[in-house]
Amino acid sequence: MSESALDKARKRTGRMTGAEAIIRSLEAEDVTICWGIPGGAILPLYDAFMRCDHTIQHVLVRHEQGAGHMAQGYARATGKVGVCIATSGPGATNLVTPIADAFLDSTPLVAITGQVPTHLIGTDAFQEADITGIVMPIVKHSFLVQTVEDIPRALHEAFHIASTGRPGPVLVDVPKDLQQAEFDFSYPEAIELPGYSTEFPDVPASIAAAATLIAQSKRPVIYVGGGVINAEASEDLILFAETLQAPVTTTLLAKGAFPDSHPLSVQMPGMHGSKYANWTIHRSDLLITIGARFDDRVTGKLDAFAPGAKVIHFDIDPAEISKNRRADVTLLGDLKRTLPALREAVVETRNAERLADQRDWLTDVQGWRKENPFRYMKGEKLKPQYIIEQFDRALKGKDAIWVTGVGQHQMWAAQFLSIDGPRRWLTSGGLGTMGFGAPAAIGAQQGCPDAYVVNFDGDGCFQMTSQELATAICYDVPVIHAVMNNGWLGMVRQWQELFHDERFSETNLFGTIPDFVKLAEAYGCLGLRAETEAEVDAVIEQAIAERRPTVIDFRIDHDEKVYPMVPAGAASHEMIDQVWDNEWVEEGV
């Protein structure tokens, strides 16, 4: 919406129903699109969508979980707040998974749910569920609206809370009778939340202390998390890293926050990260942690993680400081302020001498990197890494957004895609939600209509949310769903093979997998299949050229595993790997 239209929306007053007030509030928050499904307790809102003139596109999905993930995909790709809508009871509980996902991955999300009328609350009424109670541990905040007059304030606060500080999900539960009630609407200007602040005072002493640690460091590494993307601080990070000439490792959530192709990048750390990232961390004497949270999939055995390193921790959330790893110096607040401040201090603190001191360090890191690239072996069967590389090549130079499900395919994509900008890699990290990919990709595409959106999915994941192909068709959303079909719940199978003596308990999907080409066609999508390397390029080319909702069934080698790997409970530098013959293929990065 233009500034003047937005200003008009914020100044609108007049007598209206609570339902219309929700729409006017969304307009005042510059919402242009939202996802949902109607139902009994949210009927008045959907009636208002049809009855009122407004500027919001509502996207009808096929399952509320899809609405939540689409809103997440949109939010992560655009940086704006994603909005999803559901009715009471089962509609609301279907949003629980995306809400939890948004909570763990710090995604700005506002979920609006209908609730049974106020006089029925607490009576176990039809489709009643205490959704604010259910989501309590997985939201940044929630509102059960008590009066119709509270609707604009609750939504105003919800958007503010969801989008500021460390972003996260906020749920607004609106009883049906309040949607129907009339009142005099006006949109509040001020936010009155005495218990909520995202401002942190400048602490020059901390900047100085951090600069001193950097000046003393001979083996620094910059450990970057998703916070850099939320803070829109990629440019500041690049300048900072180049000033320090320190290697940069980006977590699964941070992929793209620092260019994969940058000479200082050592890519992903952790369980399936690069050996060189994990070794760099392990040998470092200073861990400069930026918007990351020492997740167990990154650290492995916590007390063996970067054992010789001091820690500088940048974050906007004080609760992350010294939660898992004690910080020696803490820099709280907006990275757009703290990163440049520290960079300036570093320039003034014997930076040139320090750079000379750490020359051997960079040589070591580059050596590890050269000797231990991500790699895979060619074989008779189609390898997933090859498909990912070919997609990467096919869309090089184009604006591409890569989305994934959760599992082996996700890790292969993280290892073999080269992504150079923020908000172009969307994956479910913290919650590890299988089924995230298909709907998140649709939401991302709707937020970025000109981009090429590819959802790398697994056959297990895709079956969890593939009903959203109907949504893709209805709204003509040309996402390419590239299904890495190995007939197994592959990551679980890998663990069973490596750690459970090959007892493949309930992971074989063979014989029960639908024909994905026919499934695609049943929905009206383009369905393609590739079973050999020779067929890969042609299907990729066709999918990109046709620019319509597409599913590609890639029949991959079911024996392929994700390597290297830190076994659960091991120290992060103790990675297991397979024995490589001479036929291995290096990563494209």
Place this chain on the structure above:
Amino acid sequence: MATPGHHTLSVLVENRPGVLSRVCGLFSRRGFNIESLAVGPTERTDRSVITIRVDCTRHSVEQVVKQLDKLIDVIDVLEVEPDSAIERELLLIKVRAEAEHRLEIMRMAEVFNARVVDAGATTLLLECVEHPDRLAALEELLSPYEIVEAVRTGRVAMTRASIANEAARPKLNILG
């Protein structure tokens, strides 16, 4: 650092529906057992104070303070240090008091500033507002007479006027 200890937290909250369950939920989610909990209004009708007593490590209490501070309805969190605070709790206790023991019990009550608020044929009901440790001592002394029933409110606390130099709720330094 890893040894558990008792901590008293004074949590100033907005007086809104659901705030108590949000606060308590944080403790249960992190596996902390709340030893005592008292909730009540403050000098402002739109604000309440929740006083919570937990047994956990210093690291854990720092975490829980930060997590509490993240709750939108929580305005601030104060860890009350015993040396710089007044802590009080109310005990109501019904004790078996046959005729030959009545005077003895009443004298003991006097020592603890407890009042007899009701009396039956064979029981006395005492009320005592004191530091929780003193209440425990009183209960122990009364136990030989048979305690019929006892109930405590949970402790409330406030920093001493002299130490807090008149300021309400001196801020916790969470910036480390």
